[in-house]
Amino acid sequence: xxxxxxxxxxxxxxxxxxxxxxxxxxxxxxxxxxxxxxxxxxxxxxxxxxxxxxxxxxxxxxxxxxxxxxxxxxxxxxxxxxxxxxxxxxxxxxxxxxxxxxxxxxxxxxxxxxxxxxxxxxxxxxxxxxxxxxxxxxxxxxxxxxxxxxxxxxxxxxxxxxxxxxxxxxxxxxxxxxxxxxxxxxxxxxxxxxxxxxxxxxxxxxxxxxxxxxxxxxxxxxxxxxxxxxxxxxxxxxxxxxxxxxxxxxxxxxxxxxxxxxxxxxxxxxxxxxxxxxxxxxxxxxxxxxxxxxxxxxxxxxxxxxxxx
Amino acid sequence: xxxxxxxxxxxxxxxxxxxxxxxxxxxxxxxxxxxxxxxxxxxxxxxxxxxxxxxxxxxxxxxxxxxxxxxxxxxxxxxxxxxxxxxxxxxxxxxxxxxxxxxxxxxxxxxxxxxxxxxxxxxxxxxxxxxxxxxxxxxxxxxxxxxxxxxxxxxxxxxxxxxxxxxxxxxxxxxxxxxxxxxxxxxxxxxxxxxxxxxxxxxxxxxxxxxxxxxxxxxxxxxxxxxxxxxxxxxxxxxxxxxxxxxxx
Ligand SMILES: Cc1cc2nc3c(=O)[nH]c(=O)nc-3n(C[C@H](O)[C@H](O)[C@H](O)COP(=O)(O)OP(=O)(O)OC[C@H]3O[C@@H](n4cnc5c(N)ncnc54)[C@H](O)[C@@H]3O)c2cc1C
Ligand SMILES: Nc1ncnc2c1ncn2[C@@H]1O[C@H](COP(=O)(O)O)[C@@H](O)[C@H]1O
Numbered sequence: 001x002x003x004x005x006x007x008x009x010x011x012x013x014x015x016x017x018x019x020x021x022x023x024x025x026x027x028x029x030x031x032x033x034x035x036x037x038x039x040x041x042x043x044x045x046x047x048x049x050x051x052x053x054x055x056x057x058x059x060x061x062x063x064x065x066x067x068x069x070x071x072x073x074x075x076x077x078x079x080x081x082x083x084x085x086x087x088x089x090x091x092x093x094x095x096x097x098x099x100x101x102x103x104x105x106x107x108x109x110x111x112x113x114x115x116x117x118x119x120x121x122x123x124x125x126x127x128x129x130x131x132x133x134x135x136x137x138x139x140x141x142x143x144x145x146x147x148x149x150x151x152x153x154x155x156x157x158x159x160x161x162x163x164x165x166x167x168x169x170x171x172x173x174x175x176x177x178x179x180x181x182x183x184x185x186x187x188x189x190x191x192x193x194x195x196x197x198x199x200x201x202x203x204x205x206x207x208x209x210x211x212x213x214x215x216x217x218x219x220x221x222x223x224x225x226x227x228x229x230x231x232x233x234x235x236x237x238x239x240x241x242x243x244x245x246x247x248x249x250x251x252x253x254x255x256x257x258x259x260x261x262x263x264x265x266x267x268x269x270x271x272x273x274x275x276x277x278x279x280x281x282x283x284x285x286x287x288x289x290x291x292x293x294x295x296x297x298x299x300x301x302x303x304x305x306x307x308x309x
Numbered sequence: 310x311x312x313x314x315x316x317x318x319x320x321x322x323x324x325x326x327x328x329x330x331x332x333x334x335x336x337x338x339x340x341x342x343x344x345x346x347x348x349x350x351x352x353x354x355x356x357x358x359x360x361x362x363x364x365x366x367x368x369x370x371x372x373x374x375x376x377x378x379x380x381x382x383x384x385x386x387x388x389x390x391x392x393x394x395x396x397x398x399x400x401x402x403x404x405x406x407x408x409x410x411x412x413x414x415x416x417x418x419x420x421x422x423x424x425x426x427x428x429x430x431x432x433x434x435x436x437x438x439x440x441x442x443x444x445x446x447x448x449x450x451x452x453x454x455x456x457x458x459x460x461x462x463x464x465x466x467x468x469x470x471x472x473x474x475x476x477x478x479x480x481x482x483x484x485x486x487x488x489x490x491x492x493x494x495x496x497x498x499x500x501x502x503x504x505x506x507x508x509x510x511x512x513x514x515x516x517x518x519x520x521x522x523x524x525x526x527x528x529x530x531x532x533x534x535x536x537x538x539x540x541x542x543x544x545x546x547x548x549x550x551x552x553x554x555x556x557x558x
Binding site: 067069070092094096097098099100101103107108110111112113122126127128129130131132133134135136137138139176177178179180181182183184192196220228231232237239244252253263264270273274275276282287288289290291292293294295296301304305309 | 320322325326327328335347402403404405407426427429430431432433434435436437438439440441442443445446447448449450451453463466467468469470471472473474475476477478486487488522523524525526527528529530531532535537538539540541543544545547548550551555557558
């Protein structure tokens, strides 16, 4: 089996979520090659070569691959695909953008967001917001797969010594161009990588009130998330949304504050190891998935909680 | 400018589905069906573009059973001009749907194709990207803002790290995210008017694409249930439990 993993990176650092794909690929028991395509991405490529389990790193360094624009990146992948049985990436907005495009180029029905590997062509994946888990079998000769990061551990990012091969491909299709980005900078851990996540919902009432979560997050080293309602109301930016159509998290501890617990929210956090909920409505559905529920007004509970930890 | 909007009939987002007792598929008998919420957002965007004079014709296309005409009617009531149903009794996979949509686009020659970012039944998040690949045009997934200049479209996308803005040549494929807009409610007169708007029905076998299944569903099952937890009385009990019982803080 030959496996190609698409690395996600910012030309400097490999996104830690890529490491979860390596673990999935190891379960498939094959030779793992990692593609690092980008612009001035040599540093990222050398990081990739240290990931345990990766035997080869392909570097494709060209302005055409900067920002992982889907059109050029999917085309590049489609040209490499002939040499591989699997092309895999961790499910992120970037790979969701690229991998289906690749799949159509090579006439493969992609499999999104797998949460388990049964055998070489059979996979588990959540559907209907995770209310059901499907076991699916692919009959395509090649597989294009995205991997749910919370379902696979991260492979060690050290100890490997992959051979690095530079490619001189560069094809600018001219269909799209990057204009700008607003990257939210935070000193807190990434939502998808944090051991503890504390999320606020509509019950927080305003963006300013989210500061009630700051002190707690600081003390616990937690990431801060939000429900869709909180994002839609403009309390916090979109990258904080947890759920079916936001980020999927499965930390050791998830604390839901002023969140009712709609299926779409649960889809993003119900695999957390321990769930605690603070809500003033003792019948809020969030309590049905919570290990510890506290019925109370968050405006008095949160300061007390911060004090007590 | 002509816009095509792809709309899918799916289980209503309020329904909590269950597997059939034999585990062969999801139980869909007597379950409320609706237009996929992201498709509704895509339709709303097209209608707003028409109201601004950017778009002059909106064609709503669905691939599915006869009943999918209901969802096309929903799109027509929101403001689409006409509908096309590619009729099939089978549940097609995203690649097959994209191939059907490509055929329609070849004939209709739209400047803009709008889809939802994700259908909330299969949660695949693939069709728009696949269609863009087949059409060999640019794509903007997860759109939260769209604006037009002469022959280009600028799209702001909701990505993991925040927001990204890109520019695409036309024609282009765009998939909607939740915050692109808030769809209106169709007014009664518009619902009545929609009944008179035309829907073309094309049998999937006449469209000339191979729609055979590539991925078989072997079984569907419930996810592991979480055990019901407890209610704590106060903050100190919560902290005590988290610290000494769960040992997570
Ligand atoms: C297609 C689609 C996709 C979606 N995707 C997502 C998604 O990815 N993520 C997501 O989260 N949602 C998603 N949703 C939305 C989801 O259905 C819910 O609307 C949303 O999760 C509700 O957010 P909430 O719990 O913050 O708000 P609400 O449901 O309004 O709940 C607010 C809660 O706060 C409590 N509260 C209020 N004041 C206080 C107080 N002072 N102290 C304590 N508690 C208080 C209330 O009792 C209530 O339970 C999606 C919906 C659709 C249709
Ligand atoms: N059967 C279908 N008919 C029409 N549009 C579809 C169909 N399936 C998917 N789509 C479109 O593709 C989007 C993404 O769906 P998916 O790739 O299945 O998650 C949907 O929001 C629709 O706009």
